Amino acid sequence: xxxxxxxxxxxxxxxxxxxxxxxxxxxxxxxxxxxxxxxxxxxxxxxxxxxxxxxxxxxxxxxxxxxxxxxxxxxxxxxxxxxxxxxxxxxxxxxxxxxxxxxxxxxxxxxxxxxxxxxxxxxxxxxxxxxxxxxxxxxxxxxxxxxxxxxxxxxxxxxxxxxxxxxxxxxxxxxxxxxxxxxxxxxxxxxxxxxxxxxxxxxxxxxxxxxxxxxxxxxxxxxxxxxxxxxxxxxxxxxxxxxxxxxxxxxxxxxxxxxxxxxxxxxxxxxxxxxxxxxxxxxxxxxxxxxxxxxxxxxxxxxxxxxxxxxxxxxxxxxxxxxxxxxxxxxxxxxxxxxxxxxxxxxxxxxxxxxxxxxxxxxxxxxxxxxxxxxxxxxxxxxxxxxxxxxxxxxxxxxxxxxxxxxxx
Numbered sequence: 547x548x549x550x551x552x553x554x555x556x557x558x559x560x561x562x563x564x565x566x567x568x569x570x571x572x573x574x575x576x577x578x579x580x581x582x583x584x585x586x587x588x589x590x591x592x593x594x595x596x597x598x599x600x601x602x603x604x605x606x607x608x609x610x611x612x613x614x615x616x617x618x619x620x621x622x623x624x625x626x627x628x629x630x631x632x633x634x635x636x637x638x639x640x641x642x643x644x645x646x647x648x649x650x651x652x653x654x655x656x657x658x659x660x661x662x663x664x665x666x667x668x669x670x671x672x673x674x675x676x677x678x679x680x681x682x683x684x685x686x687x688x689x690x691x692x693x694x695x696x697x698x699x700x701x702x703x704x705x706x707x708x709x710x711x712x713x714x715x716x717x718x719x720x721x722x723x724x725x726x727x728x729x730x731x732x733x734x735x736x737x738x739x740x741x742x743x744x745x746x747x748x749x750x751x752x753x754x755x756x757x758x759x760x761x762x763x764x765x766x767x768x769x770x771x772x773x774x775x776x777x778x779x780x781x782x783x784x785x786x787x788x789x790x791x792x793x794x795x796x797x798x799x800x801x802x803x804x805x806x807x808x809x810x811x812x813x814x815x816x817x818x819x820x821x822x823x824x825x826x827x828x829x830x831x832x833x834x835x836x837x838x839x840x841x842x843x844x845x846x847x848x849x850x851x852x853x854x855x856x857x858x859x860x861x862x863x864x865x866x867x868x869x870x871x872x873x874x875x876x877x878x879x880x881x882x883x884x885x886x887x888x889x890x891x892x893x894x895x896x897x898x899x900x901x902x903x904x905x906x907x908x909x910x911x912x913x914x915x916x917x918x919x920x921x922x923x924x925x926x927x928x929x930x931x932x933x934x935x936x937x938x939x940x941x942x943x944x945x946x947x948x949x950x951x952x953x954x955x
Contacts, residue, residue, distance in 0.1 A: 671685050831882070
């Protein structure tokens with residue numbers, strides 16, 4: 547799938563470039579495409595420098611949290627909820643701790659770090675599978691919640707915005723929080739509907755209802771604020787939560803007499819290993835997107851969509867953020883490249899760039915997650931996982947666009 551998508555970018559770019567040359571007489575398009583190749587390769591290295599630091603930093607702190615027992619405590623805390631949502635998984639099963647760690651990494655926006663943990667969790671769930679080629683209900687719920695990707699602290703997106711020169715990288719904190727909550731809620735409800743999970747169970751309600759009420763109350767409070775006040779609050783909360791979480795990890799480690807420095811170094815080394823493997827993928831996708839933009843194909847497609855949207859009378863500013871949304875179900879690296887390219891071409895704090903960043907943080911990569919997680923354990927019959935994951939992804943994109951108009955419109 548990724549092979550076809552990447553090759554398709556170059557083929558579409560080639561057709562568009564030859565069209566501009568033969569029909570429009572624009573021979574300079576080929577020079578622009580070659581220049582874009584080298585420019586995007588250089589940009590990929592610049593992004594990777596900061597990505598190395600970001601992943602190294604946060605996996606270091608995550609290792610402290612694990613050593614301090616915070617992850618195990620969270621697993622015990624969520625145990626009763628998981629026992630209702632995943633009735634086929636016995637209490638205390640190793641999969642539950644790994645699922646908790648996976649969700650924690652996703653919540654911190656460390657999708658690349660979450661994947662190895664998620665694969666371990668899927669393998670543990672597979673040990674309970676009576677039909678090894680058919681996904682169990684627990685595996686489907688785990689996959690859909692991964693695809694919806696509840697991101698409470700999107701540090702990677704903050705990093706991309708910082709690298710592109712954003713005055714306040716955390717400006718999109720609240721929009722992403724609201725959009726990813728919408729995608730996760732739709733993902734959970736769609737799976738619960740198909741699997742007939744008893745969400746009205748007193749234990750489930752005890753976990754979910756306070757969170758839902760708190761989110762509703764928070765949104766009601768936000769509705770009373772002006773756009774400027776919303777942006778200021780998003781910035782304040784983003785930075786406060788970010789630094790507060792670091793303090794919680796360090797204090798918990800100190801209380802438990804954990805050698806926080808050594809644990810940080812252990813996690814940081816793992817972060818370095820994860821980050822260095824991403825450079826080839828980032829170069830490949832950024833170069834493909836750069837060629838697509840330089841050929842004029844991407845602009846032509848966006849102009850067509852913009853014209854159609856304009857005919858309805860709607861505002862068209864969100865159209866420039868759609869490339870991220872359109873490729874997100876297929877490739878996280880392609881969506882990441884689209885996001886970076888949008889920030890570079892439109893301006894990092896432009897409405898399209900803010901919308902693209904919010905879309906990027908609202909969901910995961912459905913087909914990539916499906917292929918990797920189910921492929922790793924030999925699942926061939928995905929059952930209702932694709933439909934539920936795509937429903938969550940669509941909800942995230944729509945919510946992201948709507949929230950951005952609310953905050954930045």
